[in-house]
Amino acid sequence: MKVFDTHFHLKGTETSAQELVKSFDEAGIERVCLIAPGGRTLGTPTEPNAGEASNEEMHKGNQYLVHLVREAPDRFVGLARVNPLAPGATDELQWAYEHGLKGLKLFCIGWYPEDERVAPIYEKAASLGMPILFHTGILGDGRNSQYHRPAGFEVIKDFPDLKIIMAHVGWPWTDEAIAVAGMGPKFRGNYQIHVDITPGAPLLWRKDVINKAVNYLDEGVLVFGTDAGPGNCVSYGKQVIQSIKTIFTELEIPRSVQEDIFWNNAVALYGE
Ligand SMILES: [Zn+2]
Known part of the structure; x- marks a missing residue:
């Protein structure tokens, strides 16, 4: 089974x-x-967005990514980063699009998903057809997780051409994430809000979360991801793939549904 790590x-x-x-x-x-x-995303309790990189700094990371993606375009999809509260965010996203990046990663820190200041970047991403991957759920490192609750992403309904992915099934607000993602296909007939099953939920919860997500949500909603990095790509990446495959087998998830989650749904978002 082919694996697309989103x-x-x-x-x-x-x-x-x-x-x-x-x-x-x-x-x-x-x-x-x-x-x-x-x-x-250093921040302080009163100014959580303080110290976030400027878009000039984000540009360096995006440039670096553009070069990397060009080396292996058949294997890599590039997700840009911008600081939506700083000047130049939409121009930076336009630049990323023109240089082959296909999506955007946003991290709500010091702003809620429904913050009106962020609307221009949603509109820009929608007009460029670039899905936005959001961290959702607890941060687990002591930082305040208040900005990352899945219910905040209901606002995406106001941007009907925008596609987003809520990471980690919003752990520990997994029912909330599933309910929000369920709105799209169940009531609107399209897959506007996706969910990645990246851990997330500790092993004790993972099977239950996946069971509910797979069985409640339409087959086009879930995508797979490892949340790995260069240092642990092989060891941790393999471990996450194996953990999900084992759970799918235990839950007797049909192979065609597994293929949708591991491959087809990500291809629908980012292309083959
Ligand atoms: Zn991540």
């Missing part, structure tokens, strides 16, 4: 595209969304 973090210190391709071969990953390095 969630992979670059550090900006990768040795070469060839090295990366080699590790994806070893991990059994055919195609992969690489997230541009950059962004700091």
Whole structure:
């Protein structure tokens, strides 16, 4: 079964595209969304967005990504990063699009998904046909997770041409994420809001979460991701793939549904 990893973090210190391709071969990953390095999200309790990278800094990460993707366009899909609260965000996204990047990764820190200041970047991404991958769920590193609750993403309905992916099934707000993603196909007849099954949920919960997500949501909604990085691509990537495959087998998920999650749904978003 072919694997499309829709969630992979670059550090900006990768040795070469060839090295990366080699590790994806070893991990059994055919195609992969690489997230541009950059962004700091340091913040303080009163100014959570303080210290976030400017769009000039984000541009360096996006440039780095463009070069990498060009080395192996049949294997890599590039996800740009921008700071939507800083000047130049929509221009940076336009630049990324013109240079072959296919999506955007946003991290709500110091702003909620429904924040009106972010609407221009949603409109831009929608007009360029670039899906936005959002972190959703708890951060688990002590930072406040208030900005990342799945219910905030109901606002995406106001941007009917925009497609988003909520990462980690919004763990621990997994029912909330599933309910929000269920709105699209169940009530609108399209797959506007997707969910990646990237862990996320610790093993104790994972099977239950996947059971509910797979059985409640339409077959076009879920995508697979590892959330790995260059340092642990092979070991951790393989482990995540195996963990999901084992759960699918235990839950007796039909092979065609597994193929949709591991491959077809990501292809529908980003192309083959
Ligand atoms: Zn991630």
